Structure formats: C-alpha cells, structure tokens
Amino acid sequence: MPATDYQGSSTPLTIIGRSLLSMKRDQVHALESPNDGSASHDFELGSFQRQVADRFHDLASVPPDELLSLPWVRKLLDVFLCCQDEFRPILFNNKAQVIKPPMDRLIAEYYERTVKALDVCNAIRNGIEQIKQWQKLLEIVLCALGDNNGIANNNCCQRALGEGQFRRAKKTLIDLAIGMLDEKDSGQALSHRNRSFGRNNNSTSHSKDHHHRPLGHFRSLSWSVSRSWSAARQLLAIGNNLAVPRGSDVVATNGLVMPVYTMGCVLLFVMWALVAAIPCQDRGLQVHIYVPRHFSWAGPLLSLHERILEESKKRDRKNACGLLREIYQMEKCTRLLGELTDTVQFPLGEEKEMEVRQRVKELGQVFDAMKEGLEPLEKQVREVFHRIVRSRTEGLDSLGRGNNTE
Secondary structure, three states, rough: OOOOOHHHHHHHHHHHHHHHHHHHHHHHHHOOOOOHHHHHHHHHHHHHHHHHHHHHHHHHHHOOOOOOOOOHHHHHHHHHHHHHHHHHHHOOOOOHHOOOOOHHHHHHHHHHHHHHHHHHHHHHHHHHHHHHHHHHHHHHHHHOOOOOOOOOOOOOOOOOOHHHHHHHHHHHHHHHHHHOOOOOOHHHHHOOOOOOOOOOOOOOOOOOOOOOOOOHHHOOOOOOOOOOOHHHHHHHHHOOOOOOHHHHHHHHHHOOOHHHHHHHHHHHHHHHHHHHHHHOOOOOOOOOOOOOOOOOOOOHHHHHHHHHHHHHHHOOOOOOOOOOOOHHHHHHHHHHHHHHHHOOOOOOOOOHHHHHHHHHHHHHHHHHOOOHHHHHHHHHHHHHHHHHHHHHHHHHHHHHHHHHHH
C-alpha cells in the first residue's frame, strides 16, 4: 500500500502484532534453556529502536533558526549513516531468518528503495553545485563592494565606493536573483550536468541484473537524472508500499520486520528532507509520512516532518528554490542590498556608505557559512551514496550465498 494512501486503521494490527510477538516470546522462553540467544536477539532489536529514537530526538531538539541549516543537514546525514551501520549487523546476525519468506521479500523491497535513493543523491549533488555557482556570484559582489581584499570586514582598510563598483555589484545581484528563480526550465537545465557518484566511464554495458555486480562496477539505475526525472515522483516511489508491519509478519520473522520498516522510514524521511532543503529538479514535498506513535522514534521524526512542512508554507518561503537556511539568508541579504543600491546617489554620503557596508558585511557572513559548509555536505552526500551501494551489494551477495547453501 503506498505511503500516501495508508490509513490509520492499521494501528490495531501493529498492537496485535506486538501482543502476538510477546506471546510467542513467552512460549519460547518457557521451552528453551536459559542460555539461548533469544534474550540477545530481543536486546539487539530493542537497542536498535532506542538508538534511532535517541538520534532523532537529538535532531528534533534544535531551535527554529538552526533547522535546515547546513550544519543540521550534515547532522541529518550523519544520523542516516549511523542508523545504517547499526542496521547491517542485525541482518548479518540473522541470515538464516532473512533468506526465508516473508523476510526475503521485505529485504528486497528495502533494497529497491535504496536504489531509488541513489538518484536523489545525484540530484542533490547537482543542487549543491548550483549553490556553489551562486556562491561565486556572491564573491563578485563582495569583491566589488568590500575592501581591497574582497572581504567584508569593517576592521580592514576600506576603499572608497564608486559608481563602477556599484554597477558591477548591481549587475551581479540581478544575475543571482534570476539564477535563484524556482522555474522548471532552470531545473531541467540543472539535470543535464550529468554528474553521478556511481558513474563508471569505462563501462558501456548496462545490465538489468544489479544483484551481484561487483562494487567497483555498480551504478545507480539511471546514474544521471534525465530531463523527465522528478524528485517529487522519486520520493513517492521510495515511500510506495511502506506499510506498518502486520502482526503475522512480526511473529513470522521473530520481530526482524520491525528494523526493516524502521530503516525504510528513516530512508524516506532523510531523502525527503534533502529534497526540501536543496534545489533539485521538480521539487515536491507532498509525500505523506505516517508512522504509528507507539514507535519510540515516531514522535521526533513526525515533529520534524511537521516543522519542515510549516517552514515551506511561510509566505517568504513558498516560492523558494530550497528551504536551506543559508539560501534564505542569501536571498534576504541580496534583496536588501539590491534595494539599497537602487537608492544610492553619488557622491555617496557617509550615512549611506555605512549602511551599504553593513549589508555587505551581512552578505559576507552568509558567504563564509556556505564556504565552510557546502564542501563537507557534498562529501557526506557522496558517502551516503557509496554506503548505500556497498550495503546493498553486501546484503544481496549474502542472500545469494544463503540461498545457494540450501
């Protein structure tokens, strides 16, 4: 059942599932010896849920002015990488169960979701490259209106501001404003950069069988987003059939279905938040993320989802090309500076010059934040891409070996 169509009526099934699981465990504990691995298994599954909950509580604890900032987005990706690192041992420690129905089907569905996430990573990287282009335009403005070193710092030796510098700055500000317009045409042009973390230039074949391809030759299914690619549709595809586990599946898998469902929700939310923050092709936040409240991590995850949606509905953010805090600050600072330069008359008065330099200083602070945060963010997105590839390859290889031994 698609995530967008899922109704709250499934909640009683999960409660039944927990009850059945508890009954099953009580029976197992009564029959097996005290030194069996059941307690260890239960602890492993419970520990994973608690760790996911702790990480999302930490993410949700940020004040409004830090949500969707570059440091927060980097922290979000750290959370995903940590959750994945904690998820992989659960699968490897339960190989015998994982290769049996219904776990084999559920794991395969999860890996298909991760493949779709690879294209999102490619689109996000293109978006980061676009922000870097805007950053270069900011640097031109700072060089035009800043001090001799192009640094907006009132403590440095300042040069006089002339008409030529203002003309150059105004032209660049106009170019930047046009570049930041959230239009479909600009989104399509962005997609043709054809950059991908998984691209292999020496490979000419594109096999339909991705299950056992060596890591060095793995590519995402599209390895560069096409003209018709849509971030909104891709998110819907990632969330498709992401349903709360049925009680019968919880019992049949000895609880293993729960961490698989949890990672599916984490993957969907992280990709959705990236699309919300970073400019990319055909952005859309219409994906409905529903998680029953009895999951310990549901509260903070749903709280973040609601806060980001509310941010997107604000009057000054509705038409934004991305909700990243630094993009908002850049738009605000360049708009105010542009309005100020339109009113400048020469010779420049002392009061007006001080006002211009203050605006330039604020713009310089935004520039510094981007310069400090964009490169590490791009590296993290690349790491997420490769970690997904590696985890999927290892998991499918393990499943293949498990089936061959039967």
